Amino acid sequence: MKISVYSMLPFGKSLLQFLEFAINAGVTVSDGAVAIDKETLAAQIVDKLKVEMKDWQPQINGVAVLDNETKLAAVKFLAGVASAVLQKG
Numbered sequence: 004m005k006i007s008v009y010s011m012l013p014f015g016k017s018l019l020q021f022l023e024f025a026i027n028a029g030v031t032v033s034d035g036a037v038a039i040d041k042e043t044l045a046a047q048i049v050d051k052l053k054v055e056m057k058d059w060q061p062q063i064n065g066v067a068v069l070d071n072e073t074k075l076a077a078v079k080f081l082a083g084v085a086s087a088v089l090q091k092g
Contacts, residue, residue, distance in 0.1 A: 006063065014061045014068070018081070025052055025085035033089060041086050048082035
């Protein structure tokens with residue numbers, strides 16, 4: 004099965020928007036005076052992303068692509084990327 008780039012654009016755009024949200028949420032969390040480690044930062048971002056992404060039901064070619072377990076994996080992935088970016092920045 005071949006998936007066209009165009010059918011993936013809405014999904015990819017949504018992921019990018021959620022990553023941007025995760026980074027902004029991480030900035031807010033890490034703005035405190037106390038240093039925060041990467042794992043704690045990621046956990047805080049996960050909590051915020053779960054709420055933000057709860058109603059997200061992406062489709063590719065008309066097929067729903069995320070069950071609850073896969074959505075949680077996406078949340079953790081985005082939180083990990085965001086915390087890594089923030090730790091480097």
